Amino acid sequence: MPLILRLALRELRGGLSGFGVFLACISLGVAAIAGIASVSRSLSDGLGREGRRIIGGDLSYSLINREATEQERAVLGKEGRLDIIASLRAMAVAPGGDATLVELKAVDPATYPAAGELVTDPPGDLAGLLGVKDGVPGALADPALLTRLDLKPGDRITLAGHPLTVRGTIQSEPDKIAGGIGFGPRLIVSQEALRGTGLVQPGSLSRWSYRVQLPPGAALDVVEARVRQGAPEAGWQVRSRANADPRFAQSIERFTQFLTLVGLTALIVGGVGVANAVHAFVERKRGAIATLKSIGAPGSTVVTLYLTQVMLIAGLGTLIGLALGASLPFLVEALFSESLPLPLNPTIAPGELALAAAYGLLTAFAFAITPLGRAHDVPVSGLFRDTVDPARVAPRRRYRLWLGTSILLLVGLSVATSFDRRVAMIFIAASGIAFGLLHLVALGLMAGARRLPHPKWAAPRMALANLHRPGALTPTIVLSLGLGVTLLVALSLIDANVRRTISATLPAKAPNLFFLDIPSRETGPFRDYLRAQAPSGKIEEVPMMRGRIVALNGVPVRKIRPPEDAAWVLDGDRGITYADTVPEGTKVEEGRWWDAGEGAGHLVSFEGDLARMLGLKLGDTVTVNVLGRDVTATIFNLRKVEWRNLGINFVMVFSPGTFKGAPHSDLATLSLPGGPDAATENRILRGVAKEFPSVTSVRVKDALDAVGDLVGRLVLAIRGASGVAILASLLVLGGAVAAGHRARLYDAVVLKVLGASRSRLLSAYALEYAALGLATALFGLIAGSAAGWVIVAKVMHLDFQLDLSGALIAAGAAVLLAILLGLAGTVRILGQKPAPYLREL
Template identity: 40%
Template sequence: MSPAVTLALRELRADVKQGFRGFRIFLACLALGVATIAAAGELTEAVKAGLRADARLLLGGDLAVSQMYRPLDDDARQYLESVGRISTHLEMRAMVRSDSGARTLVELKAVDQAYPLAGQLRLNPKDASLFADMNEGFFALADPGLLARLGIQTGDSVVLGSARLHIVGVIDHEPDKVASPFQLGPRLLVSWEGLQASGLMMPGSIERYVTRLSLPNQSDAAKVRAQLEQRFPKAHWRIRGLDEAAPGLKRFLDNLSLFLTLTGLAGLLVGGIGVANAVKSHLDTRARSIAILKSVGAGNNQIFAIYGIEVLTLAVLGILLGLGLGLLIPLAVLDVASQALPVRLIAGVYPEPLIKAALAGLLVALAFGIGPLAGVGGTSPAAALRALVVRPPLKQRILNLLPALPFALALALLVVQTSSNRMLALWFVVASVLSLFLFRLLAYLMAQLARMISRHTRAAGLRLALGQLFRPGSPAPSVVVSLGIGLAVLTTLAQIESNLRHQIEDRLPDEAPAFFFIDIQPNQKDAFIAAAKEHQARDIRLAPMIRGRVTMLKGTPAEEVRIDPSARWALDGDRGFSSAAVMPDGTQLLAGSWWDEAYRGPALVSLDARLAKGLGLTVGDRVGVDVLGRAIEAEVSSLRDIDWSAASMNFAFLFSPGTLEGAPYTFLATAKADAQQEDDIERAVTDALPNVSVIRVRNALESVKGVLEGAGVALAVMAAATLPAGGLVLAGAVAASLRRRVYESVVLKVLGADRPTLFRAYLLEFLFLGLATTLLAGAIGTLAAFGILDSMMNMTWRFLPLSSLGLLLFGLVVTLLAGHLITSRALAAKAAPYLRNE
């Protein structure tokens, strides 16, 4: 065994005997960050395992074929029937009303007797059925929320269009509900006969037909899918297999996992400062041992090896502790997560998240710990034996950091390559590096300013406080960076959450329409306007709408084009298309020009500018769409800046007049109204036009408020991961300076300084630190929130200082408390022992 390894083992043995004194914060910082990343990954994998295990139940079969406006052609249906059992249902939105006149929007689902092919539809009472014989009317099964909204119960009846439906049961569990699109209302299940009797199936009505297939042998699903695509190459339906049973939920999980992982990495990066502080502090306490080793001939490489082995071993211990916690946390929250998610969680040990968390922890330990280790040879034995704090020259400090560069780059590569959204992960890496630089620059500028001011002040207490900020070994850089990054992250989230809340609670109720009306038939336009105006509806706007799919981009099939992830939604499924002769009010063209009102030439389209950028399109490019089997190719004539946050009627794809002629379109309408008139307007429109569905924006905003509550939870999660890490680093930084501060206090007392003067000076030092850190953190967090809201979320940003003021005050208070604690301990030390040793 080499001498370096032998000495490293002796150091480790001493650490164990002392209860890892000096390395407790080191271990805690690593363990906390690794645990957050590991727990996020394990929890996500547990949900994905549940998705894979229950994919057939969630999809409702082995394959699902869906398309808008019409069911499968007979040839396709006959082929599916030849290979397995099928069930077809229709989904649409509609209005139902009770005998008392109460009415609400529902998610209507018409099913056949084969439904469900997979899973179980659990009802109350258990023997309720849509298909029992009845002399008058039809049956329906309702979500409990529907009964509550209408004030009815099982056995009562509701009116759907022209049909009266008797509620014969309540839906306790709908097996394939998670596979349905975003829902604006409670579920109402009816039979096909009941739907046909309602008269709601009109040309252009927004209807989604889904045919599920159950195969005798599930392994044949891929072959059947290939056969479908080969036999019907021109069909523009969407086929989903078991790997796409719940794509929306999967995207949500990927985003949640990414958020939690980046949260853990933020905490780990903050903890990295604590790692560097702990290593440096440990090396300072071993200064005499290092000096003796140098005096007897030990080289810098040998000393680096001794303490490098010690630090690396302790880093592995911290990582193992974090992995253990990361495995326990999902078990602790399993029940809560199972209730919050529509799928079961399968607990287990999933190696991939653990490996990722361990690698991240190891790379952080190496990136932040190798700098102090590299500088271990920079202090002469004489200075170390005299306990002098010697600041290496700038060139030497830069050289000490160079060995950390490969590990930092490897960490950045790990974060980006393993992320579900690489662009967001890359922005996170850039923001992290920039934040570290800015806060380190702040610490440097603060030290220089303190040096300058101290030369021009005679107040002893102030000069002493300022001197603490620029003296060698000052904890200021560590405090500023660790506390500042945590506060900046939380300020960013707080500003985003408060802007969203302001948008929903303050701006939208004033600017947004009160209603959206869908499925207005072309021959109902005048009747709709008359019914809406009967109760003072105002600013009524109508636009033709039909749904279709984007099939070609610049002559290339859409599925083969690499696009920005932010624009993926435009190619996933059907989109709403419209046409207009006159440019809509408030339109701002960023490129190109609008067509003439009387234009009847080749097809043109105006696109949302941000979407066009994500799709790689500009003015002059060509876009292909499919509308009910009709292929349309249009040239991009203009790009529009659309403020989607205003919740007004807008279309990402707006075609020139005549492009959509002949297609069975319906009208989409918006209207504004006073709150006290909303019930009357809804009643008048739905009484006159039973097929028209009404979406109240006020109700939709209530749903969005629930999302905002989730954002508040996200803020709490982020705080739980970053603030403890920042607190640990802050504690470590001030604790590391305790020995030096005690020594200085003793010297100053001997020279005549009284305790109150020293106390005020030291506390003033931490006040300066806290103020500078919180102000910069607030500025960086606010700028980051502006960038995210303006560039990524396409929302109007507003500075709302009160949302982050509490966080910044909290940071200031924490800094002052840390200063009070360390100052009290330093001033409590007796002078005699130190004077005898010197």
């Protein structure tokens, strides 16, 4: 081994000519995986480091729709200092009558914020900014609220008919992430001001968070156990500084896995470029290989020597990729620190970098061993004669075993390190199928070209022969270009369907306006008001409460491991209602609806698909915590719910007897016959804010815009990661042309000696690359459409529509690119003088 290493290093002194694509492919793939993993780790570390600031303390106990009782507050108060936060949605009304939805947060100025810093403009004492002056409480507003209502600091707004003075704007809010996605700008008031508005009523949709600041040295798990024992029936939602936002952390892991798989796709696509580069490398070294064999070097020594060189170059590419990937979190922090809504803790992540390095080196080895292994048994005479009579030698069994082992290691690594192993296995299977199909496409194209009748014209005849000749570029170009086109088409269809669902399909079916927190006593007058304002509109209304599932069939939810698609039902609070009849837009699948007598008992109708995923059936029991009380009901029927129409839908609909006498508010929707109508919607919003100030109005378009903005950012991240894979495909395509340089060079020399003109040769090559591009683009359209359908329909559960407008543009661009790259690689060849090459024949 020392001798082999010394020889390998000596040969590398000549430089890395011919390994540009090799280095770029490995570097790109490793950089993508390392960068994605490093940013993910930085986000996770940021959440861990900033956990206390995010939740506003060491522990946070939240309740929905109710405040903690004196006894529950006493239990929390024994553990440390309490900071109480109330959050809800409300309508802020400007002096001119314009109204908008706000995310209202009520704080205690004496204790908030307990962790982090609230930055305001102008800066000042929070008690002074929110205190009462001239009989009017103060408020702090998100700058977006002032822009939306055309206000400035010092102006007044009203909440539920009660005036507030905007004393400043919020520049930085330490616990903003804890509030989740907001559908309106933030407005901060004191709790005294909130109570003065009358917005807090029994059944109103509000969240009360009790943040505990523990004394130094207090153990989180011990405190949690004491609180659980002291208030076992409270129904808290608990978060700690060590796990500030578990759902968000899981989302980071899921999205990181998806982007990592895209990065791995780039690396695998780049592996084709590695194979091309190694094949060309072996061609260039055939003289040296023949010399080594002629002086007695065994084939295994030759293979080990050049494998060492290849892996040293792969190591260099991996180091370049690791450096780029490791720097990505610091680059993101430097460029976007002011606009990042999440805490980012840029760090060097050794484990993630080691994983990316393992991916890179394994990929390089897997794609290099086969072309290197073929040189083991080629005789010296065959190596010298290889230019004009390429040898077809299958690699020995040992090299095939090494190839299989490296592939198994790659598969095992991707599965073992994935967040969702099922997704990883699907990705691996899809990659294998894609490679297999593309190989079949290449073989079919070559077989078809071989059997077609020979054209009379010289250029088409040469192009047809080039498709199936020994050493043809057909397999490599079809593989590299096919993967790129498939990825482009799939992304185009996913993007088009997601945006169509959000911007077109949903608004056409969804209500125009939602109205929350309608006091039960005002339901009748409110309904009459809407009918007067929109006589032809459709009004739906239901009682609305919030509850949390605490047990299924008596088993606490903390002991249940639900499937991924149903976990959200058991995580956090859910909207619930009760009804005498089957809700509109739903259909009973199993069982029947209760009659008046049965409805007096404790029964529940559960959404069918979710029930089956949770293992529930008719007769099972569900226990929910509502307003601090556990209520157990029996599943009486299962029903199908159409979620995507954004109507009033619930996972659980209870019988009227279950919550008889429980305080609640109502939820209503208004659907206008003509679809979205901004003028009518704004008029109704202003009227409701004036006539029913305690009612919260939500315009569906605004909510969809917020969701669409979030989806757009996710799609942008996916496009960025996928762009690396597509760039790798282009590099491989260019590398494939370069790999065939030597064979094409001798072809051009011989043909020019026989009288072929440059224009005729260019025509032949253009026809060849056009045929390859068209065949590959057709495959990419079919395979990409199938992949897009699976992801949209089966993974995202959205309606799929085959919109090939963007996909056809992508496929056409790929064909044009194949022709241009192919011709660019041959122009230099056609300019070579024949004499130096004829001497070697």
